[in-house]
Amino acid sequence: MASLLLAAVVAAVAFAYGLSGDEAERTGARPAPSASAAPVTTALEDVKTPSGAPVTLRFRVDAAGAATAVVTLVVAKPDGTTVRKPLENVARRTNAVLAWTGTLRLKPGQYRYYARATVGGRAQKVAVPASLVVTAPVFPDKGAIDEAVAWIKGRSGAPGLAVATADGEVRGMNMDRQYASYSLSKAMILVAYLREHAALDAAARGTLTRMIEHSDNAAADAMYAEVGGASGLVDLAKTVGMKRFSSGAGWISARVTPADQARFFLTMEKYIPAKHRAFARELLSGVIARQRWGIVAAAGPLGWKVYFKGGWSGGNVDMVQAARLEKGDAVFAVAVMSEGNPNWTYGFGTLKGVTGVLLGQEPTGAYLAEVLE
DSSP, X not given: OOOOOHHHHHTSOBBOOXXXXXXXXXXXXXXXXXXXXXXXXXXXXXXXXXXXXXXXXXXXXXXXXXXXXXXXXXXXXXXXXXXXXXXXXXXEESSSEEEEEEEOOOOSEEEEEEEEEEETTEEOSEEEOEEEEEEOOOSSOHHHXXXXXXXXXXXXXXXXXXXXXXXXXXXXXXXXXXXXXXXXXXXXXXXXXXXXXXXXXXXXXXXHHXXXXXXXXXXXXXXXXXXXXXXXXXXXXXXXXXXXXXXXXSGGGOEEOHHHHHHHHHHGGGGSOHHHHHHHHHHHHOOOGGGOBTHHHHHGGGTOEEEEEEEEOGGGOSEEEEEEEEETTEEEEEEEEEOSOSSHHHHXXXXXXXXXXXXXXXXXXXXXXXXXX
């Protein structure tokens, strides 16, 4: 939610929505009410919310000499067509900040909200609206995440799970436990390098491609040195808001948490210069076939576009993976980590199975046995 100060709002264009024909559109600052003036209503902040998520719409009704007003809160399309009335003909106090909190299940798009008010039979002449942007519903919902947590709790290997959804929430299990990153930290190296270089020559593009798509360790060593080693990753972790990142003795021994990696993959693009974003997406979606296990093995066949990186130990007893998933308007990120798996197929099954549960799949034995996408 992006809030605007009241002074900025009232300086914006004022619209008369749903008022009588002689109440023409007005512009300029909200006029100060007088004893004889009709009330003035002002929506106080622009709002962005996923459809169906809890949201608060703040507004005020100014009316001199009146303690209360009869208020209707309106959500409308940009052309003024009313689509919802979260409040209708209710008594509310005047000359104070008011708020309505609830859910709005609307199609994704641009809307406006504003208040109508009547005091002593006099309706306001000016209603100052604010923007309401509705995005796709949050996916997966809390119920699906709870089911995934219940399933992964039954797995051995000290698993951790974090799911970061479009509303900014992060849910899961063992979300703040640290795990060895192995090759997962190569995604951090990629972002750190792209942030520091205005242009990419052919050699750099080739090295970055080998590092991400093939998980080449020699390429990672070279890029790790280019970004300043441990200090470069620590700086990036601070920039993106990671709470429990430890650099270790090298990129392969860095310690990461499911929560930090899920947030990072969900918001990664905003930390990459715009001219490099397409290249980063190309690499993170282009991991070679024999490494397309776990999250991508569950999501890819269902039509999700998956941007991911994984890491694993010698013998594959430890496995970590994080990904951003996109399908239509739905976007979320997931990080799954485990250590001490009894064998590599079991570890693959944990990562694929919990993602499958999030996406409505039944993690049967046959389902888990299909390891790759």
